[in-house]
Amino acid sequence: MPAKLTRTPVIFDHDGGIDDLLSLMLLLSMDHVDLLGVTITPADCYPDDALLSTLKILTLTGNGHVPVATGNIPGPNPFPPEWRAQPRVCHSMPEMLRTQEITDNVQFVAADIWIEETLKQAESPVTVLMTGPCTNLSAVLSRQPALKPAIKEVIWMGGAIDVKGNVAMHDHNGTAEWNAYWDPCATRTLIQSGVNVCLVPLDATNALPVDRAFLIQLAQSRTPVADLAGQFWAATVTAIPSYEFTYFLWDILATSIAGLPETAFSKTSGYVNASVSTPDAGRIFRCEKSEGHKVNWIDRVDADAVRKYVVQQFSGTFDTFPAANVN
Template sequence: MPKLLLMDHDGGIDDLLSLLLVLTMPDVELLGVTVTPADCYIEPALESSYKLLQLTGHEYIPLGRGDYAGINAFPSEWRARPDIINALPMLINLPKAPDPYAYPAAPDLLIDWLTQASDKVTILLTGPCSNLVLALEKAPELADKIEQIVWMAGAFTVSGNVQTYQHDGSAEWNVFWDPVSTRKLVEWQLPLTFIPLDVTNHVPVTKAFLSKLATQIDYPLSNLAGQFWALTLDTIPGYYYTYFMWDILATSYLAMPEQFKTQSVRMNVSTRPPNAGQTYLDEAGYAATIVTDVNVENFYEYLLTQFKR
């Protein structure tokens, strides 16, 4: 029986690649997609999401609009990337996407989908967790319908990737955007697996990988994925930042968990400066699973294989 999945993403290039990867997974039934306006402006990100569903024949999968604005905004130049995605040759001439203001509210859709699901549901988060927390606060009984939460978030034994004012650099962006909701989520004590920077730091977007992917240009998904990843090379200035396969690594965990090493821990999260959003090990904290390592070669090969579909 396929794994029932709900996905919440925040519109970045890595998020959209993750959606594309989910759509190649034969053992996953994607029930719905919600979008958080964190690493994106919501309107173009909804359009990008719809275009990918349309391109792959999945436009029947419902989309939900997140309107919660978070606490610490992503840089605006990062958030603008979906506009570029929508102009790529394989997407620009697709039929017009629906009105971005007509989509239902993301938390309400999560409630509806969990209520109607025939079995327990896995939730994949590649952005902040705010929509899920808002849904659980509104319908706490639905926590029992969650099989597992897989979340690309956190930094436990490595430095964070937040570089901004009044911050010490210890946090990862998906947590930093809304550390209060993160604290609420871990307090629920649901089966939560973090895919943190500790492991995503092992999988940068390299030109060697992009070169291999380019040899598959005759496969439409490989062609599109290559265009997506090529856009990451100047997303943020390379002299102080590297673009990693953050979200797509978390997504691949759904398909090949045996390629990852995990650790059961007690952890906590700070909600105040100067380390707002820091996730840290804490023996008096909350139970969670963190992924600590991955078979890097098998991961890259998996991506090359999936984008041949």
């Protein structure tokens, strides 16, 4: 008799961008993950759009029972409106339009409250995967530090340790990454919390541009899941024209860490802290032990292995997804 698969309990907190929604699809493809719920941070999205797309993906993949809660804590450094509106294209894709979302799973409490209650009731330590700002979780840790043992690990797409950031604002020196910059105080709270944090910073994600070769590789799968993922990514080709023209597998890499073999990346640890004021608000920087807090971060990835894993996962099927066309 085969051994029973041990599943990892996961809370997924995202901020509704295209790569966040792709990350939800990727996470749902992992057999070893027990998705306890999805929470939304109103950062790189408008929350109604993020909620609708999340519900449609959960419904489409047969996961309409998974709880979804939307956050209401604002960040002091808003994402540009055109970025926040851009993910609306996701629930306008044909397969998404044909899907009538289940709404019974929508929670009528704020995301941070839902996370707090879920951690209190957890039967075993939970992995918290975050692909947007860390505001919801930081609010919980500020109110309820006693819940820290309920968290096995926090995997967060955030920060830029030894590379330049991607914030280009008039009052910023460009050293921060956007998720950390949206709410610098929340970033500092997480760093200083003492929970087991694994950052997935720009240092690692810079190795994974969404280029044409990757999209062609994905298209060769010819499955409905891969096609929908490819349509999402196609919408990013000119997504950030303000100061860079390349979309990266930012959130996808953070999500992949939950499923990749450890040979596909390297992890380091060190003492860091976070700035909360101009001109470098949100910067996560190395420092001496006496001035910082120990965290882990991914500093290198095998880009080919990551791409292969992502294509493999998106080449699978979900029970409720339309049958693949056979050519």
